[in-house]
Amino acid sequence: MSLATIDVWVSALDDPCKVSDRNWYITVYNCDGSVLKWCGREYAVLRAPCGHRTLRVPPGCYRINAVWSFSIGDGFYRVNHFTDSVVVQACCDKHTCVTLFNPEAHRCGVIFLAALRDAALQDGIPKALLNRAEDTMKEVLEALPRPVRPFELGRLEEFEKRVREQEERGTLKEDFLAFDPSQDH
Secondary structure, X not given: OXXXXXXXXXXXXXXXXXXXXXXXXXXXXXXXXXXXXXXXXEOOOEEEHHHEEEEEEOOEEEEEEEEEEEEEEOOEEEXXXXXXXXXXXXXXXXXXXXXXXXXXXXXXHHHHHHHHHHHHHXXXXXXXXXXXHHHHHHHHHHHOOOOOOOHHHHOHHHHHHHXXXXXXXXXXXXXXXXXXXXXXX
């Protein structure tokens, strides 16, 4: 049988160049959002000791993420600390390695706040609600430790400025269409 092999690694907290040394629980999703079920097995909450798990799956495109703990208490199901997701194309008789980035809460909060602001600009949420959420999120973010490595957080304003400049010039679409992946950029 021509299965695909995926080695899933989870990074150390906010450090993409190190592997976590804790237990994680990996779930593999089909592109429609359902958990992969194949050959009598459900690929949900698969233990990944020390941040690693090797999976044998049928060929396909999958979304994978992980959490580091579960608890059930007071009738509520809780999950603690999600990784970012990865989309992987698993091919017949091929071996693929992926790393799930394990972000700190501060990074997630900043990105969530940016998403709220964007939703307000697109009339997705009322301005008054955004203001209340922003005030609360800013207070929460001040209490959380800042990431050691800023990555995209250190460049959000720069990225936004570049996109706006391209939009103002009307070149955003043209720049994308002119992109030649064979050229070293």
